[in-house]
Amino acid sequence: MTTTNVLFEVGLEEMPARFMNDTEAQLKEKTEAWLNDLRLNYDSITTYITPRRFAVVIKQLQSKQDDQEEEVKGPAEKIAKDENGDWSKAAVGFSKGQGKNVEDIYIKDIDGTNYIFVKKFIEGKSVDELLPAFKDIILDLHFPKNMRWADQNLRFIRPIKWLVALNNENVIPFDITGVKTGQVTYGHRFLGGKTVLSDPLQYEQLLEQEYVIADAAKREQLIVNGIKQLEKDKGWTIPIDYELLNEVKHLVEYPTVFSGTYHESFLEIPKEVLITSMKEHQRYFPVTNNNGDLLPFFVAVRNGTDEHIETVSRGNEKVLRARLQDAQFFYEEDQKLSIDRNIEQLSRMVFQEKLGTIADKVSRVTEIAAMISSKLGLDDQELRKVKRAAEICKFDLVTNMVTEFTELQGVMGRKYAEIFGEDKDVAQAIEEHYMPKNANAKLPESVTGAVVSIADKLDTIVGCFTVGLIPSGSQDPYALRRQALGVVQIVSDRKWKLNISDILEQIQVLFESHVKEEAEKKQVHHQLETFFKQRTAYIMKEEKIESDIIDAVLATELKGVSFLFAKASLLSAKRNDTAFKDKQEAFVRVLNLAKKAEPHYLVNQELFVNEEEHNLYKAYNQMKEDYAATLQSQAAEEALEVLGRLVNPIHQFFDNTMVMDENLQIRENRLALLLAIAQEIIKFADLAEINWKQSQA
Structure with missing residues (x-):
């Protein structure tokens, strides 16, 4: 079998760094799938990506399909x-x-x-016939944002400038938006030039001669090596933020690490401001000593060689100095105002057109936080802290610093609150109420911060659902999914026995002016419960809880999130517990037969025929009060134990009773009894959803 080596390269205007990891992953995945569909074997697929290109090299590709x-x-x-x-x-x-x-x-x-x-x-086709179809793979790549250019109809991540497509030394013919494939690629925008390619296997080496490191992993390693060398030479500690590292490696084609300095007086500014200025705005790595204290230096990455690197360093120092001077000015000016003055200005900041101003939101958050605090049974001192934190949680939004550095909302609120003499727990809560900032981020450490965080997020979620701003597909402009995840994570982490369904219903009252019809209120409430169940299911999957267990516990009403997790954990253990088999079989049999019952039919004791019916009905009535108490206290094991009182009466009932009796009244009455019991079982979980492995024993 003969083989060939193949190269495809797409040259573009500079791509956004944040899209490049996914683009490279798609390129490899789609190329592999394409070759598999064509029944073509190959030795390896290597992908490359830089700001101005993405490429794939296929080594030892089968030159013809098998007959x-x-x-x-x-x-x-x-x-x-x-x-x-x-x-x-x-x-x-x-x-x-x-x-x-x-x-x-x-x-x-x-x-x-x-x-x-x-x-x-x-008869198998040759790759000469098949390879031009790679054009479709290129056009099938998806990007979060696309653009059009010139008079072209194609929407793509950036305008295509050149195309390379080689089967060994031969050009694979196709074109995209009038750009034809060839064998000419382009090196570094300023340091490199045109290069004619005649061997796909020489692609990476030839580009490096033109000051392009095509392999993103190699660029990353060069940056890390440069940082480590500076640490060794200077005696610094340079913490590597891997999110920043990932971005920087995609901003350059030929990385060179260098350092710069700034005046020590800027260290008087909160370190969060300095770090944000360096990382978020300049893509610099901050420098610290061994104790983690900031030093007046920074580390950056140049897209080029080390020639005249001192000049480059001075230029970056000048840019950073201007930013830090602005930050210093804002920091000093903000301290001339007061929290109360800032809060007054919140009434002029619109939160959402239909939901009012930030001041309106703060008022609702304060009320919701008080409600949650009451349900948690916080003491008077904690209540005062929660109230104050909720009242001032957004005051920093009108500060100069947050206006300029939006990433510092909450952080500057904490700093300024401490400067203005607020209680430290209250100040901490201002920063924490924005947590968690993503699915795996840090949660609030304080009770005050956790309560205000939940209150703020629930206000946004319920408000948006009420006015019809419900996430759909990839559209979620108010980040409601992330905020709901945050609520679930906080409640679960703290094992708080909060009834989410009741809280949502109480918050809906705050938006009554937007929804007046009772049917519409119920619809919104149902949408909210479904939304929170979906977020809970997401976290359960992340924690490796089995899908059937998740389906079982989420079939119940949305009460306590922690309770859902406790029930899931318990049922996951019971799945393989042979001692639970007797209970499981009884409960599942009831659940399955109850599906045949008419919901409107009530149990009539006068229609009972045998003793077993009476005994089961009596056991059902005797356990209901205790069972309700265990559900109210969200005690999973105790609830299952109380349900267990029905197991023997259920088995005796089935052993001595024909449920589907020929007499219609008797049959419906027995089904009604089973339905009543099933409704109690489902308050714990729909056990019929679970694949009971121990039942196979």
Whole structure:
């Protein structure tokens, strides 16, 4: 078998760094799938990406598809033959359609029916015929944001400037938006030039000669090596923020690490401001001593060589100095105001057109936080802290510092609150109420911060749902999914026994002016419960809880999130517990039969025929109060134990009772009894959803 080496490269205007990891992953995944669909073997696929290009090299690609002999099924024999046993028109047409004749037909039995077949030879195509279709792989790449250019209709991440497509030394012909494939690539925008490629395997080396490190992993390693060398030479500690490192490696094609300095007086500014200025705005790595204290230096990465690096360093120092001077000015000016003055200005900041101002939101958050605090049974001192933190949680939004550095909202609130003499717990809560900032981020450490965080997030979620701003597909402009995840994470982490459903209903009252019809209120409440169940299911999956267990516990009403996790953990253990088999079988049998009951039919004791019916009904009534108490206190094990009181009466009932009695009234009455019990079981979980492995024992 002969093989070939193949290169595809797409040259573009500079791509956004944040899209490049996914673009490279898509390129590899789609190329692999494409070659598999074509039945072409290969040794390896290597992808490359820089700000101005993405490429793929396929090594030792099979130069021709294998020939195939395919068995093709035709109509049944009774259709393929006429009453005389001769081939019918259907058989003749089938064979001709496959390039065969009736002499090639043979018969096979499939599940008791004879069908006609032919074997068809399919000659494999050469890669010369197949490779131009890679154009479709390029056009099938998806990006979060696209653009159009010139008079082209194509929407793509950035305008395409050149295309390289080589099968060994031969150009693979196709074009995109008038750009034809060739064998010319381009090096570094300022340091490199044109390069003619004649061997796909020389792609990476030839680009490096033109000051392009095509392999993103190699660029990252060069940056890390440069940082480590500076640490060694200077005696510094340079913490590597891997999110920043990932971005920087995609901003350059030929990385060179260098350092710069700034005046020590800027260290009087909160370190969070300095770090934000360096990381978020300049893509610099801050420098610290061994104790983690900031030093007046920074580390940056140049897109080029080390030639005249001192000049580059001075230029970056000048840019950073201007930013830090602004930050210093803002910091000093903000301290001339007061919290109360800032809060007054919140009434002029719109939160959402239909939901009012930030001041309106703060008022609601304060009320929601008080409600949650009451449910948690916080003491008077904690209540005062929660109230104050909620009242001032947004005051820093009008400060100069947050206006300039939006990433510092909450952080500056904490700093300024401490400067203005607020209680430290209150100040801490201002920063923490924005936590967690993503699915795996830090949670609030203080009770005050956790309560205000939940209150703020629930206000946004309920408000948006009320006015119809519900996430759909990838559209979630108010980050409601992330905020709901945050609520679930905080409540679960603290094991708070909060009834989420009741809290949502109480918050809806704050938005009554937007929804007046009772039916619409119920619809919004149902949407909210479903939304929170979806977020809870997401976290449960992340924690490796089995899908059927998740479905079982989420079939219940949305009460306590921690309770859901406790029930899931308990049922996951019971799945393999042979001692639970007796209970499981009883409960699942009740749940399955109860599906046949009429919901409106009530249990009538006068229609009971045997003692077992009376005993089961009596046991059901005796356990309800205790069971309700365990559910109210969200005690999972105790609730399951109380339900267990019904197991023996259930088995005795089934052993001595024909549920589907011929007498319609008796049958419906028995089904009604099972439905009443099933409704209690489902308050814990829909146990019929679970794959009970111990039941196979």
